[in-house]
Amino acid sequence: MPLDEDGPSWKKRAEDIRDIYEFREVLGTGAFSEVVLAEEKKTQKLVAIKCIPKKALEGKETSIENEIAVLRKIKHTNIVSLEDIYDSRSHLYLIMQLVSGGELFDRIVEKGFYTEKDASQLIKQILDAVKYLHDMGIVHRDLKPENLLYYSIDEDSKIMISDFGLSKIEGSGSVMSTACGTPGYVAPEVLAQKPYSKAVDCWSIGVIAYILLCGYPPFYDENDAKLFEQILKAEYEFDSPYWDDISDSAKDFIQHLMEKDPNKRITCDQALQHPWIAGDTALDKNIHESVSEQIRKNFAKSRWKQAFNATAVVRHMRKLQLGTSQEGPGQTTPTSPCHGNLLMPGDNHGCQDCCSPKSSENNSLAYSTQHCAQSNRV
Numbered sequence: 118m119p120l121d122e123d124g125p126s127w128k129k130r131a132e133d134i135r136d137i138y139e140f141r142e143v144l145g146t147g148a149f150s151e152v153v154l155a156e157e158k159k160t161q162k163l164v165a166i167k168c169i170p171k172k173a174l175e176g177k178e179t180s181i182e183n184e185i186a187v188l189r190k191i192k193h194t195n196i197v198s199l200e201d202i203y204d205s206r207s208h209l210y211l212i213m214q215l216v217s218g219g220e221l222f223d224r225i226v227e228k229g230f231y232t233e234k235d236a237s238q239l240i241k242q243i244l245d246a247v248k249y250l251h252d253m254g255i256v257h258r259d260l261k262p263e264n265l266l267y268y269s270i271d272e273d274s275k276i277m278i279s280d281f282g283l284s285k286i287e288g289s290g291s292v293m294s295t296a297c298g299t300p301g302y303v304a305p306e307v308l309a310q311k312p313y314s315k316a317v318d319c320w321s322i323g324v325i326a327y328i329l330l331c332g333y334p335p336f337y338d339e340n341d342a343k344l345f346e347q348i349l350k351a352e353y354e355f356d357s358p359y360w361d362d363i364s365d366s367a368k369d370f371i372q373h374l375m376e377k378d379p380n381k382r383i384t385c386d387q388a389l390q391h392p393w394i395a396g397d398t399a400l401d402k403n404i405h406e407s408v409s410e411q412i413r414k415n416f417a418k419s420r421w422k423q424a425f426n427a428t429a430v431v432r433h434m435r436k437l438q439l440g441t442s443q444e445g446p447g448q449t450t451p452t453s454p455c456h457g458n459l460l461m462p463g464d465n466h467g468c469q470d471c472c473s474p475k476s477s478e479n480n481s482l483a484y485s486t487q488h489c490a491q492s493n494r495v
Contacts, residue, residue, distance in 0.1 A: 138157055216266040219266065233399040251384075319382050323374025
């Protein structure tokens, strides 16, 4: 069904979205959309609005309807939620929870103390969320560190999963074979173009756990063909000296998730029962210096545009907390995160005319994302 027809009942009509929301600043631009920080005029609640021009969706109506169907089903404390959908003559507006705590790697680097136990607690939250998705028949398909954002700037903030651009709701007993995801985090069966299902997410969680414990990716090569070969063979090491102080239990946990054979790979349910998650085998030794040094070397900040700039939100929220904002009332701890790249890459149609707030500050936004740089390990 074309998006400009009446459509499903969950869409609300809005001739001008600015009658309902005051746009603050652009948080990022996607392949054919823009994400804007906005304040609901009635409640002063801060949200992230994904503005999607309908011109960019011609021929892609099924794709966007699928993504909205996925989002509308999801209600979990560690997963971004879709709060509202507005439909105008020219745009579709997805009103998302706003995340204000910044990116996972930034928080780890900023810490002065970081242990296996911290990593274990992070992974447990991710496992809980992905188990919830899997129980609903949803496969994320693109789990990676830059899709993990903190709910707030509080020290004890929970972690949130964002970005459902590659999500897929499984039919009963179905398998998928579309090659998608980010190469360094994608499971061998995806690269091999074999049918796959929920197990691909468990592999990606294993890769994330690996990085959280050493600060560098298990697979890396500037040559994509060689990178794919490493992943296809599941060739990775626990290199000395970076892994010398990491527990055998942590390594066992990773090996069970980064198992080449998806049929032998542990599920989220099983991973949640592993002693490194459910028991007391995760060590309390401070590994911050080594891990943060490797994160800085191997995950350099890129100024490439992305669909969500977590740093801009952190800056904005700190201004509000300090009382220095001249932009009117707002929440000190908003109800969490923006959706990242909701959509499959498509035509590069922007929507600046409709979505860009009238502010010169937006032009200087530093769009940043975690991008795997050349390995600097010796």
